[in-house]
Amino acid sequence: MTTKILRFLAEQQPSTPCLIVDLDVIVNNYNAMRNFLPAVEIFYAVKANPAKEVISLLVDLKSCFDAAGRQEIEQIIAAGATTDRILFGNTIKKQKDIAWAYDHGVRLFAFDSKIELQKLAQSAPTSNVFCRLLVNCEGADWSLSKKFGCDIEMARDLMIEAQEKGLNPYGISFHVGSQQTRIDQWDIAIGKTARLFFMLNEAGIELKVINLGGGLPTRYLNDNIASINSHADAIMSAMVKYFGNKMPLMIMEPGRFLIGNAGIIESEVVLISNKSYDENVRWVYLDIGKFGGLAETMNESIKYSIQAPGDGITGPVVLAGPTCDSADILYEIFQYQMPLSLKVGDKVLIMTTGAYTASYSAVNFNGFGPLKTYCI
Template sequence: WPKGIITLGPGESARQVVLKKIQELSDLDHRDPFMVADLGILASRHQVFCQALPRVSPFYAVKCNNSPWVLRVVAALGTSFDCASQVELKQVLSLGVAPSCIIYANPCKPVSYLQYAARHRVQLQTFDSEEELTKVAQHHPKARLVLRLWTNDRESTFPLSAKFGASLEVREHLLKSARDLGLAVVGTSFHVGSSCQNPQKFTQAIANCRRVFEMGRGVGHDMSLLDIGGGFPGEEGSKPEFEKMARVINAALAQHFPEETGVEVIAEPGRFYVASVCTAAVNIIAKKAVLEPGGYRKLLYYINEGHYGTFRVFLREPVPRTPIVVKEFCSEQPTFPCILYGPTCDAGDKLFMDEVQLPELDVGDWLIFPSMGAYTSVMSSTFNGFLPASIHYTMEPALRSLLETAP
């Protein structure tokens, strides 16, 4: 077992590991940023997903967090995988995952990646254009294709339909083009955008898929697969609640794709599985007080992790996250508007666009950010020579036993 894997003792939590690590680093005066991952959360999230959406088979979205340990646990739990590149395909196949348990869910694929998928018998893949069909016909004619549909996802935190998805006007044409090229279209897919804010978007998208199923069957395709994509909330206390979203999805499936139709339903959850897995701990390396007009104080804190590290995705979130301050105060402290800057020399290196309210802190103090497992480590860089935060993995003995016995 790698040195970074920590087996939790009886009653021990990952949060306790975070605080212990903070104390150790502070004693050594070596306060580099780090994350602690609780791999046991993956098992609990998987159970919640399967109970709430019993007809839906999860294909974990590798792009969200491609840690080898995350992928190994997810594979041991029995999920399939959503891959978007040759590297992700290699990573998942190396775990012994069957090619039939992978969907290559990127509608725009380089020729060499298509050829790799063909060589390794990864047949299920998405498309949304005639040009993609031409490439597939030449380089992977045995592919089982899924037509990705445009979806109104403007209310989502991270909309995707500006880049991907076939419009209503071209769907029948694409289905006929695939038939004329000798390609098999087996179903449809959509994505309501990451962190979907309106569950009803699933209802409309599923209804649209039903119409495209009829189009596909009308031109000779055996339509048997529905991919409802991702967009499920992952952070604790997220709105809307996952349970409410699941009820909306189940109702739409019952209306448009009842079980007796035999249609296989899959999804591509990523954030839902891993957002709550990781907790980040960062340190204040510098500080500056600014006097605003009217005599108000604003504090600038410079943190040893930022936009070019694990916080890259958070500049796109509408509301900044307020961290947990690891410091004891004798009494309740006043708070001030604060800007959290990252460590690089780029003035745009901020953790969030807006200010957060924090008490006055000192250089050397620690801040904790929960729910940092989604789109954090995968987006980190070494810009300006700052290394990504180290990651320490924890698991309970039962999960360790599962991994040791998994094929």
């Protein structure tokens, strides 16, 4: 926890709920990545937190950017980055957005399908393209799916077709899964990607870059996560093992790792109740819930550490949000412990909430506005 955030909360007494982001922590995380993975170019995944101050800071740090859509590209440009530092990384793009990005100088795109490749060939000719490879990794806390990427044979054919269509087959990307807690997954993904590099090499295509994606974890509740240097070691060992002395350039798209632990949400306890005399379940209702910025509590996937005032004696609670929606429950299956002395009006700190919170929040569900962010 940063004392800077605590001081801000004590001095400014902002209305709750609110997210406070300590920009210094982002700088530390950025520098840690640069130290432990010096050969890796960083493309910040803007979707993790698109706050203006965050993007500006990363522009100043000379970061590159992974953008999900046109609006994010606009934000990055507005913050002063040149478009040669932008990857349009979403594999699901409207043709008109590709054309717009190309017109504004973006020359780096990702795709994972034949149709997307056709769009790129038409609206972003000669651009550098990544094909996203589907890898089957385990150990990610946030839902994995087959939504992105394609199989290795298809990826090979698509890259050959990319070249035929006048695009530059630039590299392969993958994603080990967001909040990846198992370092052994890097070996699986990099091994498979290396195989694709060699398959394409045999077809006469020399790829330049491996895009290692995101996945570097931040520390949530109970996460016995490996440190950045363990992840870096696992990545570099796999790179050496599979690529030997034919090492491609490396890029990564960290989001959660760069900003997750830079943010703390302050929330107020609105109500504490029991439902019956027989059943001794304590319900604690906060002024933030699933639709107010904590969307990643869906299926209780991400478990935030929550700090509440009070003496040491705690008991189990069901934690819920403030809306009239019966689905707006944060944790019911996983039993959180909170002080028995907790009372209405107490402020709690929801830790490590810098990533994937504010931008997810509903525009006005139940009349509650989106989560306000203060960058300090």
